[in-house]
Amino acid sequence: MTHSNAPSAGSVGPLLVTGTIGIDTVETPSARADRVLGGSAAYFAAAASRLAPVRLVGVVGDDWPAQHRALLEGLHGVDLRGLETRAGGKTFAWGGKYLLNMNERETLFTELGVVADAPPQVPAAFADSGLLFLGNTHPAVQAGLLAQVPRAKLAVADTMDLWINVAHDELVHLLSKVDGIVLNDSEAAHLTGVRNAVSAGRRILGYGPTFAVVKKGEHGAVLVHRDGVAVVPAFPAEESMVVDPTGAGDTFAGGFMAHLARTGRTDFEALQQALSWGTVMASFTISAFSLEGVARATEADLARRYAEFARHARV
Numbered sequence: 001m002t003h004s005n006a007p008s009a010g011s012v013g014p015l016l017v018t019g020t021i022g023i024d025t026v027e028t029p030s031a032r033a034d035r036v037l038g039g040s041a042a043y044f045a046a047a048a049s050r051l052a053p054v055r056l057v058g059v060v061g062d063d064w065p066a067q068h069r070a071l072l073e074g075l076h077g078v079d080l081r082g083l084e085t086r087a088g089g090k091t092f093a094w095g096g097k098y099l100l101n102m103n104e105r106e107t108l109f110t111e112l113g114v115v116a117d118a119p120p121q122v123p124a125a126f127a128d129s130g131l132l133f134l135g136n137t138h139p140a141v142q143a144g145l146l147a148q149v150p151r152a153k154l155a156v157a158d159t160m161d162l163w164i165n166v167a168h169d170e171l172v173h174l175l176s177k178v179d180g181i182v183l184n185d186s187e188a189a190h191l192t193g194v195r196n197a198v199s200a201g202r203r204i205l206g207y208g209p210t211f212a213v214v215k216k217g218e219h220g221a222v223l224v225h226r227d228g229v230a231v232v233p234a235f236p237a238e239e240s241m242v243v244d245p246t247g248a249g250d251t252f253a254g255g256f257m258a259h260l261a262r263t264g265r266t267d268f269e270a271l272q273q274a275l276s277w278g279t280v281m282a283s284f285t286i287s288a289f290s291l292e293g294v295a296r297a298t299e300a301d302l303a304r305r306y307a308e309f310a311r312h313a314r315v
């Protein structure tokens, strides 16, 4: 998709994502994908780039497959000047297995590789980024990356159970520095000790951010904001449409943040509308392995899916 028809980026400035570039191995009850392109930043960028230009900051090892590089380079609108290749290092690799209902996932292995070493540097050319998404990684690393983008008007972080367990205090510190957090309902419950998604979100605002997006998988998402609460259902996907849920969360975040980038707005109403673009992007991701679903959808497919979702969700 070209961005010529998209509204020009408004007052918030360019969008930057940091996170993993991964080599994923995924098993579902009916299929398997070996060593395909994945990682939080790759998924995010693939989705975001469908709506607005996106800058990527990440690190790979020199074992990173040439086909993966070609795939990322082939995504229109993704600026890869912040992608560092570390000599002698191994690329982040992750394996996951889905259970029969495709909602529950077991992590089979996580090999941090270069991600465990020094975090990547944000290039000087990216320092003027106004919108920042801190993809899932150690919260202390996220805080270090945040400090490298001092002009960010809106910084949003992702997290996961692992960090709530092993880096709780660093995560709470990070929450005092960011504007928003995106996490799923079990993580929100784990972090706050509160099961109810709205109450958990409210509790998270107590740590400092302006908003929390609590995702509930096939049941949609809740936005808890200082100015109000909004809900969005998931796209009602038939069983046959769900091939691989990997990356749904990251592409949700990519659609969400890119909508803000292209409208130049970060108020409650814009965030509420951004939830729908996140949902639409996630619905494409789950329809294929790796980045394929979100990357191969045509502009017409995106518009059609958005309209269909708006019809389904009308109240």
Ligand code: AMP
Binding pocket: 020, 021, 022, 023, 024, 037, 038, 039, 040, 043, 093, 094, 110, 136, 137, 162, 245, 246, 247, 248, 249, 250, 251
């Ligand atoms: P999602 O399905 O949205 O949770 O994202 C799955 C993606 O996150 C996969 O492509 C993995 O490579 C990546 N991933 C899995 N575990 C981690 C981790 N501990 N840190 C960063 N990225 C991860």
